[in-house]
Amino acid sequence: MAAWEEVSVAKNEKRRELVLQGKTISERIDKKGLDTNIFKLTTLNYLEISGTTLSSLESGVGELTSLTSLLLCNNKLTSLPADIGKLVKLKILNLSNNHLENIPPEISTLSELDTLNVSMNRLTEIPSVEKLKCLHVFNAANNKLTSLPEGLFDSELVHLSQILASDNEITDLAPEVSDLPHLNVLDLSNNKLTVVSTSLSICPKLKDLNLKGNKLKDRRFGKMVEQCQTKACLEYLHNQWKKENQKAGKGAKDNEKKKKKKGKKNEETEDVEKDSISVKSYPKDDTGVEIKVLPAVSSVRPYIVCCVIRNLDLSSKFKEFITLQTKLHDTVCQKRQAATIATHDLKNVKLPLTYNAMYPQLLKIVPLFKHKEVSGEKLVEDLRKEAEELRKEKKRNTFSGIHKYLDLLADKTQYPCLVDKEAIVISFPPITNSDKTKICMETTDILVEVTSSTSLDTCKKIMDELLYKMLAAGIASKTIPKAAGATAKGGDSESEDSDEGVVFQNLRLTSAIKTLIVEQVKVVDSEDTLKVLYPSRTDLSSDLIEVVRE
Structure with a gap:
């Protein structure tokens, strides 16, 4: 032979x-x-x-x-x-x-x-x-x-x-x-x-x-x-x-x-007020964020779950947020083999969105931290060459950074992508996002996407994990603290707008309690049949946080 x-x-x-x-x-x-x-x-x-x-x-x-x-x-x-x-x-x-x-x-x-x-x-x-x-x-x-x-x-x-x-x-x-x-x-x-x-x-x-x-x-x-x-x-x-x-x-x-000294702690955790997630329902007039999944992506990377996180203050927690995503990619996402997380500055996203698959030469994107548009084919080719050069230069036997994810596309004839209203590719999982929608310290509203070739449940679990970890890291929505003990768990309270951010009357807030304001995102198929609405009432089922649903 x-x-x-x-x-x-x-x-x-x-x-x-x-x-x-x-x-x-x-x-x-x-x-x-x-x-x-x-x-x-x-x-x-x-x-x-x-x-x-x-x-x-x-x-x-x-x-x-x-x-x-x-x-x-x-x-x-x-x-x-x-x-x-x-x-x-x-x-x-x-x-x-x-x-x-x-x-x-x-x-x-x-x-x-x-x-x-x-x-x-x-x-x-x-x-x-x-x-x-x-x-x-x-x-x-x-x-x-x-x-x-x-x-x-x-x-x-x-x-x-x-x-x-x-x-x-x-x-x-x-x-x-x-x-x-x-x-x-x-x-x-x-x-x-x-x-x-x-x-x-x-x-x-x-x-x-x-x-x-x-x-x-x-x-x-x-x-x-x-x-x-x-x-x-x-x-x-x-x-x-x-x-x-x-x-x-x-x-x-x-x-x-x-055992390392851990300082004083309160063993009676059930008596401590919980951090919370306020889930804002998808609007009845269909003005919320909707993503349409086209048939072409079903054989490539079929599962996607999204949500919007509102009114964030990333000015002091930006690095922690980026580090958190990296850590999740390495652990629960299994080096992006199970799923990939992507975040976008919502103000730069032109709605509605389409989740599709394109041939590498037809997919066009401005990669993260770049300024020139390239095809998916050229991007992957350049990354492979760059990976080889870096590996030889540093005398390493493994890929690092984005290069270690290239093998996930090795057998794909089409590449998955999230496309906005103006036909601009804002995400090319599992490789990169578009520079046009990248988040920064001034970002307040973000669109989060989790895509997977494994299962829809995998996407949901990883999205749950991201939200939990954000709260644990102190990455929360800006709110105006209310007097301690001000509580209203009824579902009829109306929200108020202020210069300091959105305040929900049905939340019990003190300066010590962290809150994430999460808005549902709807994913439908090409015939507008609902595939997933996240977070639904079965998501975020933790007794250690308070989930307040509109």
């Missing part, structure tokens, strides 16, 4: 990196299979085969002993060869979004592995990771796991900082989780946990905990979890942990050194 052109070039030029992706590669694979000459490129340290129809990998991959990065994401792999265990220099292994039902046990020998991503597969178990002493990131989200792999909580995994295992069937979280000295992010949302070990509270570096979507027996703790308030959850668990140790006579005071 004659070598593919890309493989021949890599061999002749003694390249250390090879990237194969997209429709053309898929056609070759369907016709004659993967070019096995790839496995003769023994000097490669970076190999990516993504966004193709590749369903199996030859055992020859074990010959690529110089590999430090192997990316086989967004394919149709059903199995892996055992000789993958020969890649002893491997630092990054990305097998996400395939059809894998098992992982060969030989993966346990990859002692240099820094990042293991097996998310969005069909795995029921994962081999022991006890020997992966260099592991920083473990991502097994969206599988069928009933338990986390053996050795994951070994105290010798001193570098492990992220465990992402949401959307599985995990029933137990071992108390040994506290043995991980640098665990920073733990996401076990949407599993089957009923109890959580209180030792979780003595993880010294844990900053981001997500247990949402589990049916926890402790109802009070469950309410905190649904709000995703990491600090409150850990404080609650720590109080329980202290009581347990006191009962067992273990001297809880000595162990307090493991």
